[in-house]
Amino acid sequence: MLSINNLSYFIGGRGLYENASLHIKPKDKIGLVGLNGTGKSTLLKLINGDYQPSAGDIQKAKDCTIGFLNQDLLSYQSEDSILDVALEAFQATLKLQEEIDAVLKQMETDYSDQVIDRLAKLQDQFEANEGYTIKAKAEEVLEGIGFQTADLNRPLKTFSGGWRMRVMLAKLLLEKPSLLMLDEPTNHLDLPSIQWVENYLKTYEGAVIVVSHDQEFLDNCIEKTVEVSHGGLTLYSGNYSFYKEEKKERMEIQQNAYENQQQMIKQTERFIERFRAKATKSNQVQSRVKALERLDRVNEVVDDNIAVNFKFKFSQQSGRDVVTLDQVSKAYGDLVILKNSTARIERGDKIALIGANGKGKSTVLRIIDGTEKVEGSRTEGYNVIKSFFAQHQLEALNVNNEILQEMNQAGSSKTEQELRNVLGCFLFTNEDVFKKIKVLSGGEKSRVALAKTLISEANFLLLDEPTNHLDMQSVNILIQALEQYEGTFITVSHDRHFIRGVANKIWYIEDQEIKEYPGTYEEFLNWKAKQDAEALVTAKTESTPKVVAVKRREINQTEANQVKKELKKKQRELEIVEEQLMGLEEQKIALEAEMASPEVFADSQKLEAVNLKYQKIKDQEAKINAQWEQLVEEIEQLELELG
Template identity: 80%
Template sequence: MLSINNLSYYIGGRALYENASLHIKPKDKMGLVGLNGTGKSTLLKIINGDYQPSKGEIQKAKDCTIGFLNQDLLSYQSEDSILEVALEAFKDTLKLQDEIDAVLKQMETDYSEEIINKLAHLQERFEANEGYTIKAKAEEVLEGIGFSTSDLKRPLKTFSGGWRMRVMLAKLLLEKPSLLMLDEPTNHLDLPSIQWVENYLKTYEGAVIVVSHDQTFLDNCIETTVEVSRQSLTIYAGNYSFYKEEKVEREEIQQNAYENQQKMIKDTERFIERFRAKASKSNQVQSRVKALERLEKVNEVVSDNISVNFKFKFSKQSGRDVVTLDHVSKAYGDIQILKNSTARIERGDKIALIGANGKGKSTLLRIIDGTEPIKGERSEGYNVVKSFFAQHQLEALNVNNEIIQEMVQAGSDKTETELRNVLGCFLFTNDDVFKKIKVLSGGEKSRVALAKTLISEANFLLLDEPTNHLDMQSVNILIQALQQYEGTFITVSHDRHFIKGVANKIWYIEDHEIKEYLGSYDEYNYWRSQQVEVDAAPVAKKEKVQKPKEVRNDSEISQAKKDLKKKERELEEVESKIMALEERKESLEQQLADPAIFQNESEAAKVNQAYEKLKQEEAQLNNIWERIAEEIESLQEVVS
């Protein structure tokens, strides 16, 4: 479908790619991984035609269409509602709708056979394009990625950049290009929305290329991993977890080959040096000199993995109870966040606060911090020293400071050597520590702010989305640091890999209450899936699972038999009504299929109105049938 052949791309004098090749087949699910700055996003822009390669070529099939989600779309604005923006994915179908409307308008004065045939042809094409379902499809996708039904009519311009990005993602998914390219699609999604997109991509009919720092998302979405490293593209035939294991094996083989080659080179050089002056050995010496010149060198493995040995210091240990919330309520106008909710954080708790956006996670974090006014009581334990990390604190960094100055001013009393060691753990080495804050990227600022939080000698950390803007390597560093942290922390995060690595308790907000699960995220996820299965089961089956069968007396069984016969008669009556309605509906469908009916506009409108009314009646009867069928199933349980 699309081939990249001998691609080279230079930025200034630096080669980002050198003779790199990649072939993308229909239905490929591919993830691009690698360190920041290696050129993942650049490759997507080259494929999209935004950048031109310095050398090489990109060939694509004539019928290959490309859809590209990138962070540049954050700035897109529109007066249209988000539903209208998403529906732009069906521009050809919408154009047909406009043509149909124009023909219907024309038919108010013109009933010629030509116009009627034109309308029939347009309606046939509109139906073939599934025009009657495009609105429902758009609503399903928008609500799947986190919008409420009431949001759909709001203008796009009234939403923040992150929510506008969701609309662009929805529009792209609805367009269904043959190659879908997603650059950090989970950046602005909450956990339920991320899981919805995962499920959507699993069954996506076209090819998908994803750049993401969300390791769990990659594991669940991709079947091939492409590593961007050393100006080349290396393919691994599996998801991200497979790639990590396979890379270790390949690096072991490469390192052994490197060491064997180095030994051979040294032996050869010693031979050349020893016998260079002997005429009798000149041919052998020259042969080995030429062999060394022709030798294709094996590169030494340079590992991207960093092991962190982070030493935390507490000036004092907290008491057993860190923070207690007692009958706490919080609302913003009519929006209720918490209602009469109680919770307790104990020393040593590693809590992940998860859930959809808008549930009040960040608000709860501020309540725990004591900076959010509430109804109820919040109490803080003995010797609790807090440190709060949130994204707005990136703006609190002094942009004119060097990184090392910013760390010194954090007031931890650590020496410059100790601070350099800490910064080294967060990938700031050598002269990097003298960079000004104002020249740092968003990810680099996040690492500085996190480093400041961790050196604060606090025994209680509050971390609001600490992995935002961090690459995989930085996330792994943070996980290692928090695993060595002996204090207490609570973190809000949508990164499941991060949550799995650090949390021993899961908190979530449900029915305006703080709920707690004592266990890891994987255990919580399994428990939650079991709860969903039980909730999805029919009522009678749930009762059968949840409690033993009740002992009934004869009179109860006798009454149940009478009720059962009555319900069975009701069901037969409803079935008869549905059958009669379907016959009437079929008759109207035949009338609507006849172009002649449109010669009389008022008659056509009358038939169409009757047809729509029958559809509503049919839906109501089907609901009644389902309710009676469930009641019959319950009564059969009693009788048996």
């Protein structure tokens, strides 16, 4: 479907790619991985035609269409509603609808065979394009990635950049291009939305290339991994976990080959040095010199994984109780976040607060921090020293400071060498520590702000989305740092790999209360799956339909929500069909009046022509009536399921 052949691309004198090749097949699901700066996003732009190769070429099949989600779309604005923007994915079908509307308007005065035939053909084509369901499909995708039904008619320009990016993702998914390219699609999604996109991509009919730092997302939706490294593209025939294991084995083989070759080189050089002056050995010496010159050298393995060894120092340990919330309530107008909720954080807790956007997770962090006013009581324990990391902390960095200066101002008593060691763990080495904050990327600023948080000598950390803008290597560094942290922390995150690595308790907000699971994320998932399964069995074994419906609503809310979405979809389709039937009924009435007129009734040819039109309308009506009956049955069944 698409071939990259001997691709080279240079920025100034620096070569991002040199003679790189890759072949993409029609249903490939590929994860593109590599360190920051290796050119992953650049490769997508080369494929999309935004950049031109310095050498080599990219060939694609004639019928190959490309859809590209990238961070540049954050700036896209429109006065249209987000539903209308998503519907732009169906341009051809929308054009058919306009043509049908124009023909129906024409039929108010013109009942010629030509017009009726054109209407029939347009409607058949519209139906073949599944035109009656495009609105329902767009709504399903938008709601799947986190929008509420009430949001669908709001103008795109009223949403933040992250939510606008979701709309562009929805539009791309609805367009279904042959090759779908997604650059960091999970950056602006919450956990339920990430899982929805994963499931969508698993069954996507075309090819997919994903650049992502979310390791679990890659594991769940890709089947091949391509590593960008040293200007080349290396293919691994498995998901991200397979890639890590396979790469480890390849590195061991390469390192062994390197060491063996180095030993051979040293032996050869010793021979050359020893016998260089002997005439009797000159031929052998020259032969070995030429052999070394021709030798294809094996590169030494450079391990990208950095082992972190932080030494956290607390001026004092906190008491056993860190923060206690008792009967706490918080609302913004009609939006209730918490109502009479109670929770307790103890020394040594490593809590992950998870859930969908809009539930109030960041608000809960501020309540725990004591910066958000609430009803009820918040009690802070003895000797608690807090440090809060959130994305706004990036703006709080002094842009005119060098990185080392900024770290010095964090209030710790660490020496310059100790600060350099910490910065080295966060990938700032050698002269990097003298870079000005203002020249750093978003990810680099995040790493500086995180490093400042970790050296603050706080015994209680509050971390709001700490993995945003971090690459995989930086996420793994943060996991290692928090594993060694002996204090208490609570973090809000949608990165499941990160949560698995750091949390010993899971919090989530349900029914306007903070709920706690006292175990790891893996244990929480197993418990949740068991709860859902038991709920489904209980619902099925209840004898009374009314009781079954109540149980479904109380216990299996996810299933009930899916039924509600399907019901809404069918109800919208029914409305469209009923509008068509009304239009046909009006045409029938007009034709009946025409057949009853003395002028037509007295002319057999005119009467026959009008009667033919009438029969065609009746045939269409019968066909659409069948659709109406089917929809009514499906709606009744769905309503019965909901009780």
